Amino acid sequence: xxxxxxxxEHIRNAYQPKGDYIHLGAAMLNGETFADAAVKIPLKTMxxxxxxxxxxxxxxxxxxxxxxxxxxxxxxxxxxxxxKGDLSGIAKPSAGEEFLHExxxxxxxxxxxxxxxxxFLTISEQNGVRLRATVSEFGPVLLSRILDVTPTQEGILAIxxxxxxxxxxxxxxxxxxxxxxxxxxxxxxxxxxxxxxRISSASTGAILRxxxxxxxxxxxxxxxxxxxxxxxLTRKDENGHGYVNIMRLTDxxxxxxxxxxxxxxxxxxxxxxxxxxxxxxxPKLVLFIDEAHLIFKEASGALLDQIESIVxxxxxxxxxxxxxxxxxxxxxxxxxxxxGLKIQHALRAFTAKDRKAIKLSAENYPISEYYDTKxxxxxxxxxxxxxxxxxxxxxxxxxxxxxxxAPMSRMDILTDTELEELILxxxxxxxxxxxxxxxxxxxxxxxxxxxxxxxEAKEKAEAETLERKKTATNSSRSSGKxxxxxxxxLTSATxxxxxxxxxxxxxx
Numbered sequence: 133x134x135x136x137x138x139x140x141e142h143i144r145n146a147y148q149p150k151g152d153y154i155h156l157g158a159a160m161l162n163g164e165t166f167a168d169a170a171v172k173i174p175l176k177t178m179x180x181x182x183x184x185x186x187x188x189x190x191x192x193x194x195x196x197x198x199x200x201x202x203x204x205x206x207x208x209x210x211x212x213x214x215x216k217g218d219l220s221g222i223a224k225p226s227a228g229e230e231f232l233h234e235x236x237x238x239x240x241x242x243x244x245x246x247x248x249x250x251x252f253l254t255i256s257e258q259n260g261v262r263l264r265a266t267v268s269e270f271g272p273v274l275l276s277r278i279l280d281v282t283p284t285q286e287g288i289l290a291i292x293x294x295x296x297x298x299x300x301x302x303x304x305x306x307x308x309x310x311x312x313x314x315x316x317x318x319x320x321x322x323x324x325x326x327x328x329x330r331i332s333s334a335s336t337g338a339i340l341r342x343x344x345x346x347x348x349x350x351x352x353x354x355x356x357x358x359x360x361x362x363x364x365l366t367r368k369d370e371n372g373h374g375y376v377n378i379m380r381l382t383d384x385x386x387x388x389x390x391x392x393x394x395x396x397x398x399x400x401x402x403x404x405x406x407x408x409x410x411x412x413x414x415p416k417l418v419l420f421i422d423e424a425h426l427i428f429k430e431a432s433g434a435l436l437d438q439i440e441s442i443v444x445x446x447x448x449x450x451x452x453x454x455x456x457x458x459x460x461x462x463x464x465x466x467x468x469x470x471x472g473l474k475i476q477h478a479l480r481a482f483t484a485k486d487r488k489a490i491k492l493s494a495e496n497y498p499i500s501e502y503y504d505t506k507x508x509x510x511x512x513x514x515x516x517x518x519x520x521x522x523x524x525x526x527x528x529x530x531x532x533x534x535x536x537x538a539p540m541s542r543m544d545i546l547t548d549t550e551l552e553e554l555i556l557x558x559x560x561x562x563x564x565x566x567x568x569x570x571x572x573x574x575x576x577x578x579x580x581x582x583x584x585x586x587x588e589a590k591e592k593a594e595a596e597t598l599e600r601k602k603t604a605t606n607s608s609r610s611s612g613k614x615x616x617x618x619x620x621x622l623t624s625a626t627x628x629x630x631x632x633x634x635x636x637x638x639x640x
Contacts, residue, residue, distance in 0.1 A: 154203070155537065173521050181447065182472060213423070219378055221545055226245045227542070264353075264357060267309050291324070350384065356569075360564060365402075406450065409449055410448075424456055425458070460493050478511070515538075517534055
């Protein structure tokens with residue numbers, strides 16, 4: 133057996149799952165593609181998380197599209213974080229250009245045009261099904277991680293949440309939380325400190341400033357009602373195809389704090405809500421996070437710890453998490469170590485820093501007798517990638533330089549008209565786009581403060597009235613005494629004058 137035949141057999145043995153799978157493409161060696169060396173990813177391992185990495189323009193987004201549409205056809209719902217706005221085409225079938233058929237001839241299976249059922253979601257001003265979460269659902273611990281507060285400030289947030297629970301004050305949006313911070317610092321300070329202990333106004337001020345900074349990134353549109361139910365991400369259409377939920381994020385590229393807030397909230401909610409799945413034949417849901425470095429860009433150590441914990445635990449819920457980024461070094465090593473499937477597109481070595489990054493990236497892949505991984509990373513073409521997966525028993529498969537299949541759906545974006553039509557057809561839109569602002573902590577505290585002020589004003593007015601009456605009564609009594617004295621004096625004078633008059637008459 134020559135080296136080429138040995139390589140083909142090597143790939144066959146590594147990528148021949150017994151159960152259902154996703155046909156990713158065909159292996160390559162020395163620039164030649166081998167159709168009989170198919171690269172197939174076991175569907176049951178897609179909840180073991182993954183990475184899609186590579187330089188700009190090497191085909192990462194198309195690889196994401198390939199995985200998403202194939203998962204959808206296998207009945208697995210998907211959530212895509214579309215930061216660049218180039219994934220909407222998955223809702224329409226490919227035009228089936230000739231070069232796509234030519235590519236698939238090399239891969240050994242025919243090209244098929246298809247579309248996926250799509251739902252467009254939003255957390256910003258873009259149109260789509262609106263996703264929200266209440267402050268109460270975050271809880272003091274998760275909110276503290278997002279705001280990156282000190283232990284003392286975290287304790288204050290815990291007191292605020294406890295006080296609101298004890299006094300039935302719903303914390304729904306950020307104005308509720310800000311009002312509570314102002315209340316515990318001013319009007320309710322004495323009450324709070326008597327029940328829960330002393331609270332520093334400097335600490336509440338610091339928390340308030342961090343909330344304002346979060347608001348400036350657009351978070352006030354995310355916090356509130358109606359809360360999105362994560363089970364709505366697991367819907368299937370009438371054909372049994374999983375919905376591809378596309379989160380429209382093109383207007384928050386410069387708002388990493390909002391992005392990480394949303395992602396951590398979503399992952400925490402999924403972990404809390406979804407039941408344990410065990411070792412199932414396919415995932416319940418797969419999430420793709422494009423431009424994943426935005427999550428980690430401004431994340432504190434506490435927030436990174438929270439993300440790492442969720443990545444480790446969420447797999448047991450049947451959920452796969454895939455990070456899409458330019459370089460594997462964008463993802464913290466603690467998270468990177470949890471990723472089973474790695475699809476590495478080409479990296480470019482323009483600087484010493486680039487060469488160092490390539491060397492580090494090469495070390496993330498299994499050693500192969502067929503490839504010089506470091507050199508292979510810089511010689512891959514568009515739509516080609518190094519693939520390292522897990523087999524059905526969870527063991528790392530052989531490294532395979534792969535020519536990837538083409539997307540079955542449109543590789544271009546939807547027109548504005550097409551996008552609007554799909555959004556208007558959404559069955560979730562009426563449910564979540566209704567504006568709700570029910571009575572919560574903000575309104576209840578304002579009412580409480582207004583009632584207290586009204587009561588104080590009434591008591592003050594009553595006291596003033598009572599004082600006036602008292603003054604008037606005292607004045608009346610004083611006047612009566614004076615009049616009595618005068619009467620007495622007058623009476624005495626009159627009596628004397630009368631007596632003197634009688635005496636005068638007698639003397640005459």
